């Protein structure tokens with residue numbers, strides 16, 4: 001299987017019809033948004049302002065984009081590099097009556113082509129790592145207005161004594177994973193102040209992500225029963241799910257909510 005075929009398979013597994021494409025849940029998005037908006041000059045009233053501008057980086061099919069649209073009157077720019085996800089987001093936005101406030105851009109998050117200081121709020125759930133946590137913070141710092149706010153989830157070690165099997169798995173899957181204190185120090189070093197830090201509940205991994213993903217993996221196993229290469233990819237996705245089942249107390253997605261200094 002070449003690189004293109006592999007990407008095709010990955011996108012087939014992580015189909016736009018999934019409820020969402022990474023861990024997250026509606027309550028956590030609301031909680032992080034509350035902490036973020038409260039730090040803006042007009043506080044919680046910012047939600048009601050049609051002048052509020054939100055950027056959602058790595059939006060996928062838009063689970064959190066639509067939640068943000070539902071909780072505010074903001075205009076939202078939603079960025080992803082896979083057009084079928086953006087098409088699905090547009091369909092869902094139309095269904096929810098918010099399409100006029102959601103504009104999608106199919107671009108690389110490292111080069112979004114957006115004006116500096118043009119967003120009061122920047123969001124990124126389970127995606128900023130694609131350009132690197134620090135690099136993502138730096139890129140978004142430039143796009144935020146002074147004292148603008150940002151909320152991002154990042155895969156994080158939750159305890160120091162991580163079992164060897166788990167540590168070995170992430171040594172290849174996400175070797176740069178670190179702990180909350182280190183991420184907070186990185187955030188502060190990138191000229192933000194911290195507003196809130198909390199860990200996603202474990203159900204945020206299951207209900208809308210791993211449970212539907214497992215159903216897709218079963219279907220893929222049947223479809224590719226005689227294709228060992230594709231089955232190996234399916235198995236590696238299953239391994240990731242099984243890892244979380246065993247070690248959900250050792251790592252998780254942490255919501256980091258921050259404000260641009262200056």
Ligand SMILES: C[S@@+](CC[C@H](N)C(=O)[O-])C[C@H]1O[C@@H](n2cnc3c(N)ncnc32)[C@H](O)[C@@H]1O
Nearest residue numbers: 020021022058059060080081108109125127130
């Ligand atoms: C784990 S998914 C999270 C999606 C969504 N935020 C959610 O929580 O459901 C990561 C998303 O980042 C997008 N992505 C990956 N690399 C990207 C890049 N370089 N530029 C823009 N988007 C990217 C993927 O297409 C995918 O939709």
